[in-house]
């Protein structure tokens with residue numbers, strides 16, 4: 104448990120909602136040609152620092168919520184037992200979005216991947232890495248993967 108976070112699931116959900124909205128605003132500010140939000144710095148280095156800090160807080164709140172609900176702390180467990188690709192719903196005409204997770208992430212939807220598939224997916228531009236479970240698949244596809252060299 105994190106002593107600075109509440110143990111009420113509803114309060115944790117409110118905190119997570121605030122952090123998710125803040126992260127979205129930080130990224131809007133970062134990606135916009137001119138600053139959009141008066142209350143955020145326009146300097147990219149400062150935005151990056153705030154983004155990393157906010158993402159860390161969101162991860163901690165997610166871990167706390169999971170631990171409150173299950174009594175389990177799978178993020179302590181070390182290397183990922185596997186990886187999973189979550190498909191997000193997008194509006195018609197929009198590019199598909201996916202999020203890569205560890206299989207022990209508390210977000211448990213999507214398809215299971217092999218280590219090679221996970222490292223391929225992690226390199227694709229429309230695939231985001233989950234900010235709660237921090238999946239880190241092998242950096243390079245394994246040289247023994249025949250399907251990667253066949254194409």
Ligand SMILES: [Zn+2]
Pocket residue numbers: 203204205208209210233234235236237
């Ligand atoms: Zn995840």
